[in-house]
Structure formats: structure tokens, C-alpha cells
Amino acid sequence: MLRGKKILVGVTGSIAAYKIPFLVRLLVKEGAEVKVVCTEMATHFVTPLTLSTLSGNPVYTDFFDSRDGSWHSHVDLGHWADVYLLAPVSATTLGKMANGIADNLLLATYLAAKCPVLFAPAMDLDMFNHPTTNRNIKTLVGFGNHLLEPETGELASGLTGPGRMQEPEHILSFLKDFFKKKKELNGKNVLVSAGPTYEPIDPVRFIGNFSSGKMGFAIAETLADMGARVILVTGPTSLNTHNQNIERYDVNTAQEMLTNCQKFAEEAHIVIMSAAVADFTPVSKQSKKIKEKNKVINLELKPTTDILKTLGAQKKQGQIVIGFALETDDELENASRKLKNKNLDLIVLNSLQDKNAGFGHNTNKVTFINKAGRTKSFALKTKKEVAIDLAEEILDMIKTGN
Secondary structure (H helix, E strand, C coil): CCCCCEEEEEECCCHHHHHHHHHHHHHHHCCCEEEEEECCHHHHCCCHHHHHHHHCCCEECCCECCCCCCECCHHHHHHHCCEEEEEEECHHHHHHHHHCCCCCHHHHHHHHCCCCEEEEECCCHHHHHCHHHHHHHHHHHHCCCEECCCEEEECCCCCEEEEECCCHHHHHHHHHHHHHHHCCCCCCEEEEEECECCEEEECCEEECCCCCCHHHHHHHHHHHHCCCEEEEEECCCCCCCCCCCEEEEECCCHHHHHHHHHHHHCCCCEEEECCECCCEEECCCCCCCCCCCCCCCCCCEEECCCHHHHHHHCCCCCCEEEEEEEECCCHHHHHHHHHHHCCCCEEEEEECCCCCCCCCCCEECEEEEECCCCEEECCCEEHHHHHHHHHHHHHHHHHHCC
16 A cells, blocks of 8 residues: 555654654555655654665755755655655644744645645643643644544653554554545546635625635545545635645636536536535626715625536436535524435535534534435534545445445
8 A cells, every 4th residue: 555655754853753763664664665854853862874774765854964065855855745744743843833833844844745744743741731732733633634643651751641652553554544545536526616606796896705615625635635536616715725636717606606517517426515606696797886975776686596406406327416505593404405405415514503613714513414314413623624524424425325
């Protein structure tokens, strides 16, 4: 599973760094190509010579070699890797990662990395339990990084509890499972819609909503990480895509989103409509800015085409169509009705009644309802975690056929 994979290992100043030579040896034995980046503090716990000998590659500790001036490009390292594994991650590095501080080569490479990032915290019990540590971990997971949960056991201080970096064998197993999951959607075409639509009133005004697109982008990135070719049709948003398997199309109006979604739905194995599409659009757009003041203006609206219902009606044999339902009352009843009326295989329900869920937040609280009426509810999670849950549900639907 790891043969030919390019794994960049980032080592920080934690006593757990003594385990990294064992991990590097295991990775090389599995056929992986390994490069190592160390912070200066990490070199006090494990020598670059040891890591270089085991990996078969130079170990990078600074931006340049002071002896000959040769440059160690954090950009090249970040683009080279198939995965960037930071282990162990000290509390200091954890805080810097969460706040975008790049004061060494390891952190600059983290910010430049285009590949998935895995991080394995290692620190003493009280440091691990501190609220700032918990906040930083949640922030990094919210960015789409993958957490290797610390294990519980005896720590270097003599205390016992969570904070031990996972053992090299466990990290190796995690990596194998990670790359296995990355391949599970190989050959699948996925259409995802995201964000709001803007329905123009005049050249400067529009009808819109508060959707940020974060949920749809998290879904697109997660499925692309699993090997799918993703077509992302998105309304106006400030978000960027990162995975090269994502092909992005930016639109503004509901009609533009409909046109693009219909175009790509034909070849999609999986259709996921998470966009918050406007239900109404002005009958006519004014060619000039409306300037009348202190005057009541009547705005005539007409319904937009229901994109989800249209795609559900056109669903092909074996195609999976998934919709989202944002409700304020009678949530389960309304979402179940939407699932049936629009010929969906699954609907993802979230409610504006739930704190920190829905528009604009980095977190969401959802319930899955499938066409058999089975419901599965989740606690409040980051939108990346929700996307992973949805991906697991999709894999189950593919395997079971329902």
C-alpha cells in the first residue's frame, strides 16, 4: 500500500522524537520514499545523521545550508510529498500551525503543502488537557488536517494519561488505512454544488443568503482525497480548492448553477447538492442602479428551477443523488418529505435551531436520512468531519446497493 508513496516526515522538539527512526525504518521497508524535516529543537532528541542514514535522503533543518548557501525550498518539499506526517508535534508547534506562524522550515513547509497533512501530538498530560491545546487541535482538524490521536500511558514526566505519541507500528497502520481510503473512490465521478446563488436586482444589488460554501468545499476535498474526480459547481465564495482532482466551475445565479449541474450530472456516479440555491429570482433585472430614495419599491419575483428535484427526476440507474435540507421547524418531517418528493437516495438535515451549525460556521450538526427511512444523527462536528461521515455513508451505500 505504501510502495512508491512519497512521505515527508516533520519532527519537532518532543521526547517522543526518539521513536521516529523506528518509524522511518518501517516506512522504508514498506517501499515508501521518505524525506525528513526537523526543527532545531528536534535535533537535540534525534540526530539528522541517524534519520538521513535510515531514510536514504538528506535531512532538512533550515531554509539553507550555511556552508554553501544551497536553498532548501519549503515549496518544493510541500509539493513533492503525497502526505506530510508531522510526528511528534509539540504544543509549541501545534499552536504555530493553528495560527499560521512559519518561523522555521518545518512550519513553512506545512503552510506550502498541497498534500494531505497528518499530525500526531505528543506532550505531557496537563499540556495536552489545556484548553488552548484542545482549541488548536480542533482548529487544525477544521482546516482539513488529519489527527492521529495520542495514546494513553506513562509519560516522560512520570504521569499517566493521554499525550503519548502513537507507536510507530500504529502510525504505519494509520498510513496504510489512509492510502487505502484514498483509493476507494477511484474511477468515480462526483458532482458537488456549494455556496449561495446571487440573483441580481440591478447592477449592484442582489438577493442572496448567508451560505459560505464551507460544507460543500469540505465534501469536495474529502471525496477528491479518496480518489474521486470531483466537479465542483460553486456560487460566490472566498474559498479555494486544493486537491488536483477537483475541477471547479464558478457561477452566480441559480440558472447558471442549474445549467452547469445538468451538464455534468449525466456522467456523475454521485451527485451531492449542498448549495443554498435561491428559491426566487427577480422577474427582471434593472439595467441601471435603482436610485429612488424614501420610496416603496415593489420587487416582483418568480420561482427558480428546483435543481435538486430536476436532477432527482433525471437520475440514472445506479446513480446516487444526495441533497441537503436546512430547516427551522418540523425538521425530520420536512426533510423526509423533501427526500421522497425529489427522488433522493439520502438527505442531510441540519437545523438553524442548533447552535454553531449551518451557515458561516466551521461546524455543523447533521442527521442522515436514507430512502428507506433510516436516520443517523451526529453530534456537533467540524464540517471536515461531517464530510468524512458523509463519505463513509456513501461508501456503505455503494457496497450495499442502498
